[in-house]
Amino acid sequence: MQETPRAEAAATAVYIHIPFCTNKCHYCDFNSYVLKDQPVMEYLDALEREMELTVRQYPVEKVETIFVGGGTPTVLLPNQMERFLNMVRTYFPVDPEQVEFSMEANPGTTDEEKLAAMKEGGVNRISFGVQSFNNELLAAIGRIHNTDDVYRSLENAKKLGFRNLSIDLMFGLPKQTVEIMKATLQEALALDLQHYSIYSLKVEENTLFHTLFQRNQLPLPSEEEEVDMYLLIMQTLMEAGYGQYEISNFAKPGFESRHNSKYWLNHSYYGLGAGAHGYMRGQRHMNIKGIQPYIDATKSGLPVMEQFEVTRQEAMEDFMMVGLRMLKGVNNADFSQQFGSKIEEHFEQALTKWLNAKLLERTEEDGYRLSKEGILLGNEVFASFLS
Known part of the structure; x- marks a missing residue:
């Protein structure tokens, strides 16, 4: 019996990776590099070359969602942000009334000037990496912001007119208790945001936490405590009027992440930038990870490290x-x-x-x-x- 070929719809989602960070968090295994002395403008030039080659090979039909992740995209200076967003609009034109245009941000890296550049450039949804409202816990996991930075960043975003805001939180962190999680949820919900993503800690290889774990020096909560935290999260968010639409994601009605939903529906998407993954015409690819190797590769073609066909x-x-x-x-x-x-x-x-x-x-x-x-x-x- 001959297999029915599967329908290959054109990609309507775009993921773009900005790999720079102010520092490397203890749990992070993302493709990210400390910003100091990095060739940021050369990287943006390379991204533009990749965008041009990509849309030539996979012409854009209709872009519905754009997600800029990292790293920390908001470490870009306002003029760099403006340049970057101009490029995005050039190669991936959108209907500003219809698109969901998300950008990840770290509290403390979004002053009013930068937020204004983001808004002017088409960003209409911001996801802040908050992780916890406990300052001791933030320091212990390698975050360089504190809760004051969170409040100030969110206040700035609301002041600039952003009406679709999300924060990431984590549970199962070292020395985190159910009571600490409860206090974090109360502070998070008092902000009355549109969306919350709440993930459990995974100890990944090539991180400081993995090294400590191997040495038996990472005081993680017990499995029972982690389950209790998750049950508390689900119950607390539900009682506050947020729908749990995915295992780790909660939203007010109508504010579910449209971009991430495309991943969960197994739809095609563009993936651009160092180490980015893409899924086009039944093929998955991963880009070259290193900053300079990525920049160099874009001068002679698409910076793909590996590409393979996904069987039916x-x-x-x-x-x-x-x-x-x-x-x-x-x-x-x-x-x-x-x-x-x-x-x-x-x-x-x-x-x-x-x-x-x-x-x-x-x-x-x-x-x-x-x-x-x-x-x-x-x-x-x-x-x-x-x-």
Whole structure:
């Protein structure tokens, strides 16, 4: 029997990586480099070359979301920010009334002049990396901002007219207790923002935390305490009127991250910048990571380090793994649109297993989602869809 080819829709999402940071946090394994003495303007020149080559090879049809991540994009000076955003608008033109244009920011790196340049350049959503409202904890994880910086940055953003603001928080941090988490949630919710992302700490290789963990010098909360923190987070955000639309994300109605939702729906997206990942026409690619090697590579072509075709089977597995992160789950209409068949034809064994274990449940939209119990064991469920 011949396989039905999967539908390859044009990318409507753009991810752009700015790899510079004021310092490297103890838990961070992202492709980021301390800003001091870095060739920032040369990097922006290289980004422009990559943008030009990319849109020539993959012409832009309609851009719906743009996300600028890092690193810390807001370490760019106002004139650099202006230059960067002009480039983005040139190669990825958007309808300013329709686009969701997000930029990551660190508290303390967004004065009014920089925020004005961001707003003028089309940014309409800011995600601040706050992590905690406990200053001792912030210092212990290598953050260089404090809670005063958070309040000042958010006040500046509101003053400049930003109406779609998000903050990232973390749980499961060293020496973090349920009480500390509770106090952080109270301070976070008092800000009355549109969106909150709350992630558990993962100890990644090539980080200071990994070194300390290997030496048994990282005082992490117990697994039970971490579960209690997560249950507290879900309950507290729900009671405050925020919908949990993905395992780690909570929003007021209408303020869910449209860009991240494209990842979770397994849609195509442009990926530009040092170390960026992209997914176009059934192929995933990863760019060269180092700053100077990336700059040099753009002078002779696209700065791709590796590229590979995603098979139909792999794409279906990805669909299930990322789609089940969303609390609405996956459905046969979306699956059929991409693959021309039904979910059950490919994953009946895993579906039956988790339905019987009550970690998955059927939805009214002819699909499947994690149950309340399943949310706590999501990784186990996701892994079962990999062949």
